[in-house]
Amino acid sequence: MENEQDQELFLQKLTGELHRLDAQYDDLNPPSIQELERLIASEAVRRNRQARKELLLFWLISLILLSSCLAVLSSAPAIYWVVQALIPVVGLSGLAVAHIRRRREGAED
Amino acid sequence: MSDQVQEQIRQAQQGDASALAVLLREHYTFLYKYLVKVTMDPLLAEEIVQDTMVRCMERISTYNGSSAFSSWLITIATRLYIDRKRRWKREAEWKQQEEQGARSIRWRFESRGEEWxxxxxxxxxxxxxxxxxxxxxxxxxxxxxxxxxxxxxxxxxxxxxxxxxxxxxxxxxxxxxx
Structure with missing residues (x-):
């Protein structure tokens, strides 16, 4: 009971100090509407450029992969099927390792 | 969430840059104050506010109104901060930056004659x-x-x-x- 009251007092004190910290930045000047509009316009241009570049890269890699697959399938079908079986195994293992690592980092924090 | 904010969000989602700019400006101080408390570093907070604004511009169309707009911004900002911290490999450097940040807040208090x-x-x-x-x-x-x-x-x-x-x-x- 006493501990709960102490905790309540502590939280009140913490909230008060955080309000004081907030008040230090009451005179903050956010960017003007014009500045933000310029940023929005330049970001839109950058995103469009990036999307075009990514699409081009996607087509290029797809073309390379497709032609290599067809070449391997026609010359060495056995290797083609081994590679097809390995890809999902490697992909899923990679995802599992990344997931475990992220959880471990979260626990360390 | 007020009707005015909802209307601004709707217009921003339809590609109205002015509505988006107003929306971002209105939430700028709120977001900055949140990030100062999270990072305890005003400079880092400013950087992450800018990253959050850019991310918000990219993803405004995906905001579905299931939470308050401010909560949506908090979510983006917090994840950006955590990602940045994860990329920061050397913990010692990170600690040093956090200490500098806290010193700078302390200086702000003291320069205004307030007790730290x-x-x-x-x-x-x-x-x-x-x-x-x-x-x-x-x-x-x-x-x-x-x-x-x-x-x-x-x-x-x-x-x-x-x-x-x-x-x-x-x-x-x-x-x-x-």
Whole structure:
């Protein structure tokens, strides 16, 4: 009971100090509407450029992969099927390792 | 959320840059103040506010109104901060930056003739994960489930982080004789 009251007092004190910290930045000047509009316009241009570049890269890699697959399938079908079986195994293992690592980092924090 | 904000969001989602600019400007100070408390570093807070604004411009069309717009911004900003911290490989450098940030806040208090607080000092020394959970729970009033959704962790983990954060700070303050 006493501990709960102490905790309540502590939280009140913490909230008060955080309000004081907030008040230090009451005179903050956010960017003007014009500045933000310029940023929005330049970001839109950058995103469009990036999307075009990514699409081009996607087509290029797809073309390379497709032609290599067809070449391997026609010359060495056995290797083609081994590679097809390995890809999902490697992909899923990679995802599992990344997931475990992220959880471990979260626990360390 | 007010009708005016909802209307601004709707217009921004339809590609109205002016509406988006107004929306971002109105939330700028709120977001900055949140990030100062999370990072305890005004310079880093400013950088992450800008990254959050850019991310918001990219994803405004995906905002579905299931949470307040400010909560959506908090979610983006918190995840950007956590990602940045994850990329920061050398913990020692990170610690050094956090200490510099806390010093700069302290200087701001003192330059305005206000006393620096031992409570804020203890908060700045708390591990990031506990600090974020504690702030979201006891300053912003989110539930454990909502914080879990923001941080992408189970609500039980949030609960233990909040409890650890409180006990750690109280222990430090008791040692300091507060």
């Amino acid at each position: 607080s031992v409570v804020l000092d203890a908060l700045s020394r708390l591990p990031t994960a506990q600090r974020v959970a504690l702030l979201l729970k006891h300053y912003y009033g989110y539930s454990y489930e909502e914080i879990g959704a923001i941080l992408q962790i189970p609500s039980g983990t949030v609960k233990s982080r909040v409890a650890y954060g409180i006990s750690q700070m109280r222990k430090e303050l008791n040692e300091d004789g507060e």
